[in-house]
Amino acid sequence: xxxxxxxxxxxxxxxxxxxxxxxxxxxxxxxxxxxxxxxxxxxxxxxxxxxxxxxxxxxxxxxxxxxxxxxxxxxxxxxxxxxxxxxxxxxxxxxxxxxxxxxxxxxxxxxxxxxxxxxxxxxxxxxxxxxxxxxxxxxxxxxxxxxxxxxxxxxxxxxxxx
Numbered sequence: 001x002x003x004x005x006x007x008x009x010x011x012x013x014x015x016x017x018x019x020x021x022x023x024x025x026x027x028x029x030x031x032x033x034x035x036x037x038x039x040x041x042x043x044x045x046x047x048x049x050x051x052x053x054x055x056x057x058x059x060x061x062x063x064x065x066x067x068x069x070x071x072x073x074x075x076x077x078x079x080x081x082x083x084x085x086x087x088x089x090x091x092x093x094x095x096x097x098x099x100x101x102x103x104x105x106x107x108x109x110x111x112x113x114x115x116x117x118x119x120x121x122x123x124x125x126x127x128x129x130x131x132x133x134x135x136x137x138x139x140x141x142x143x144x145x146x147x148x149x150x151x152x153x154x155x156x157x158x159x160x161x162x
Contacts, residue, residue, distance in 0.1 A: 007143035015147045021121045021135045022051030025096075028133050029056060032117055035094040039064055039084060039116060041109055044098035044146065048121050052096050062086075064095075064112065068104045078108055090116030099144055100134070103127030 013021075029035075029052065037060030040049035046063075053061055065082035086093055090113025099122035100106050106118060106127055122144055123134040138144065 007141055009139065009142040010145055011138055011142050012145040012150060013147060018047065018121070018147055019051060022048050023055055024135050025119055025121060025133065026052045026055030028135070029094065029117070029119060032133065033094070035117070036060060036092045037062060037094070039086075039090070039093055039095045039109075039113065041066060041095065041097035041105065042082075045096045045120075047148070048098055049096040052094070052119070058094070064109055066105055066108055068102075078104060080108065084112055086113050086116070089114050093117070094119060096120070098146060099123065100127035100131050101140075103130040106130035 025048065033056060035056065035058055038049050038053050038058050039062045040046050042063050042065045049061060053059070062084055063082060064084045065080070067079045067081070093113060093116040095109055095113065095116045095118045097105070097118075097120045100120045101124050103126055107130060110118065110130060117133065118131045119133040120131050121135050123131055123137050124140045124142070125137070126140055128134070128137065
């Protein structure tokens with residue numbers, strides 16, 4: 001596995017685990033709603049938003065298209081390719097993303113729709129204060145490997161034979 005700058009641990013997430021955590025997030029959000037709609041933060045928030053939308057029976061889904069990571073996995077300049085302007089500063093809406101890491105993306109989304117409820121599957125210490133609800137906290141030095149970033153490959157046996 002290639003080295004990722006600043007990260008010393010990897011946390012692989014399977015499709016089953018992602019779905020289970022998406023349902024758990026929806027369960028926690030039930031008492032916070034009802035919500036008029038969901039804002040999925042692309043790209044990572046698309047799959048969790050679909051799971052939450054299904055579980056909470058929400059049909060209105062918008063997107064915010066924003067990127068803060070460079071190809072080398074480090075945080076770079078924030079690029080907003082599609083913003084969003086909701087009535088009442090987003091009051092009654094739910095923002096869903098896969099994780100909050102440094103909090104930079106969340107900061108920009110919050111500025112767009114400050115009254116929306118922000119939920120993520122995973123949260124790291126530097127960004128946790130920017131979200132309202134999350135499922136799992138992981139250390140700052142952990143890179144989360146989502147199922148869409150993985151492919152099955154041969155694993156070497158622990159003990160090599162002749």
